[in-house]
Amino acid sequence: MRGLTGARPRTARTTPQAASTTTVVVAALALCAAGCGTGGTGARDEGPANGYSAASPTAQAPAGRLDGVDPVRLVKGDPEVSAEVKRQLKPCVADEYPVDVSYGRLTGGTVDDIVVNVLTCGDAVGxxxxxxxxxxxxxxxxxxxxxxPVYAEMDRGDLVVTHQVYDRGDPVSSPSGEDIITYRWSEGRFVEEFRTHNDYGRVAGGGQTPVPLE
Structure with missing residues (x-):
């Protein structure tokens, strides 16, 4: 998955909070990864715009979107963004910035919301x-x-955030698993609705392979 390191989930466990619904959310994510059709309220159906060029001409924004929005400038001028992320937000090649940008309705407004993922240049880790x-x-x-590593997506009006997690001794390239958290806008803020944890297997993807017994 873009923004995350390349490991595959092995088993999943859910918190007691709406466990059956969480399974449905994970299934929906898997279907969307294979290519969702139209009809969702979020921009995840079409996927994010990968990369952003500061030299791109400013076109008139589509209906339901504010004009003249520069996602790179938006992040750099945001006091809520850490100095470390701002330091890493620089062009990778020429004027191409490592950001993924999605537009859609998450907060119930009449104007599209924007999801911005800032990535590293070399391996596109969020x-x-x-x-x-x-x-x-x-x-x-x-x-x-x-x-x-973290990556956020829109999924039919919900915000889905994936965090990869590490056990002690894990190399940066091989996390032990991931937390997938679904948020929904409620009373002026995002509230956690579902949470799923996936453990990654060690056999696939270059991990340790068990030695067969003779």
Missing amino acids: VGSYVYRDVHGAYQNVFAAEEP
Whole structure:
């Protein structure tokens, strides 16, 4: 998955909080990864715009979106974004910035919300995920996650954030698993609805392979 290191889940465990519903969410994510059709309220159906060029001409924004929004400038000027993420947000090649940007309705407004994922240049690992909402004609930060590797997506009106987790001794390239958290906008903020944990297997993906017994 983009923004995360390349490991595959082995087993899953869910918290007692709406466990059966969480299974449905995970299944929906798997279907979307294979290619969702139209009809969702979030921009995840079409996928994020990968990368951003500062030299791109400013076109008139589509209906339901504010004009002249520069996602790179939005992140760099955001006081909620850490200095470390801002330091890493620099062009990788020429004027191409390592950001993925998605537009869609997450917060019930009449203007599209924006999800911005800031990645590393070399291996495209997510270092920060942010949601911006229109407030009186200007975008303001209403969500931030800065524990890498992290990646946020829109999924039919919900915000889905994936964090990869490490056990002691895990190399950076081989996390032990991932937490998938679904948030829903409620009373002016994002509230956690579901949480799933996946453990990664060690056989596939270059991990340790058990030696067969003779």
